[in-house]
Amino acid sequence: MKRSIFLASFAMAALGPSRAAQAQTVEKPRYPFVAADVEFMQGMIHHHSQAVIMSGWCGSHGANASLRIFCGRIATAQTAEIELMQSWLKDRNQPVPDPNATHDMPGMAGHDMAAPLMPGMLSAEQMKQLDAARGADFDRLFLTGMIQHHTGAISMVDKLFGSYGAGQDDVIFKFATDVNADQRTEIDRMQQMLDAMRVP
DSSP states (O other): HHHHHHHHHHHHHHHOOOOOHHHHHSOOOOOOOHHHHHHHHHHHHHHHHHHHHOOOOOOTTOOOOHHHHHHHHHHHHHHHHHHHHHHHHTTTTOOOOOGGSSOOTTTSSSSOTTSSOOTTOOOOOHHHHHOOOOOOHHHHHHHHHHHHHHHHHHHHHHHHTTSTTOSSSHHHHHHHHHHHHHHHHHHHHHHHHHHHHHOO
């Protein structure tokens, strides 16, 4: 009896893993995506890129210690998110924007004119003013500009979720939801920092 059980088990093992086991090893199916999803990810790459540039100036433009720490967090988080968005687009054979194309803003030498100006992004003149500022003037312009920038990102998330069929992909849903929550929180923090600067 024991021998027959052993032989039966051996035969089943020889047949290979069960269909259920095989299904577990196969990549999980992706949810369908629509044009609005692609546009959101492409546009947010440009959007994040400008935020990384702005945050990178904090160390060289005399920002106060608290703001430098805040800028470092923005730069680290949004650089990682750019990589996530690039991977998402590559995996779906969609065009991947070069974030470096926006390192020079419109009107500045080397700017890629094909790179769109997403909602909330600073204009060429605003970027020049920020780059020229130092110390407390930089802090004020940075906070004002980044609040504008974050507000634009939130409007991009609202547009995504308001588009028919968009935001169904699990990666996009989590990313967009995180952007909405994180940037609202950061807006509140930046407004507090800005208000503190106005106190005599």
